[in-house]
């Protein structure tokens with residue numbers, strides 16, 4: 633961690649919670665979703681209507697192994713003396729040991745203190761310990777400012793994913809031959 637987050641009276645600790653406790657993540661996940669809504673160049677409407685419940689589907693699925701890390705502060709950095717979560721990192725890997733960093737978010741006033749880096753290190757260490765082979769993270773088109781943060785951990789952009797806007801169906805069109 634480059635800068636000490638332990639400013640006077642600010643107590644910071646990290647905690648890994650279980651899948652059953654994922655509701656603790658909701659406020660931070662929703663803040664990230666609002667951030668994506670503002671940042672997205674073409675898909676703000678998608679994020680506007682994307683819900684935590686929809687996101688939870690993956691995290692409730694037994695086909696992926698998940699890890700949920702929280703950064704908690706107490707003291708003058710929190711509301712009163714009560715400890716509260718100011719950062720979250722969700723990571724997962726599938727049966728082929730493909731690892732994904734699904735979500736990372738730190739509340740604006742706690743950024744630049746090394747919290748994001750500390751959570752990244754915890755997730756990457758977990759991948760190593762779990763024998764995860766591939767690692768990836770998707771970055772929103774419009775949020776490229778975050779690239780330098782990820783490149784510190786060896787992640788670089790490889791390709792753009794292009795999606796159609798509006799209602800999309802996977803069903804093949806009726807045969808009009």
Ligand SMILES: CC(C)(COP(=O)(O)OP(=O)(O)OC[C@H]1O[C@@H](n2cnc3c(N)ncnc32)[C@H](O)[C@@H]1OP(=O)(O)O)[C@@H](O)C(=O)NCCC(=O)NCCS
Nearest residue numbers: 736737738743744745746747748749750770771777778781
């Ligand atoms: C990305 C994020 C989690 C990093 O958390 P953090 O606690 O601020 O990270 P750290 O303090 O460990 O590292 C901060 C470094 O990353 C850089 N960085 C991180 N996000 C950045 C951004 N959006 N633009 C520019 N620089 C950024 C900072 O400039 C800083 O570099 P410095 O130390 O040279 O000043 C946090 O900025 C955040 O929540 N951003 C908004 C949500 C987001 O974009 N999440 C990623 C979704 S793919």
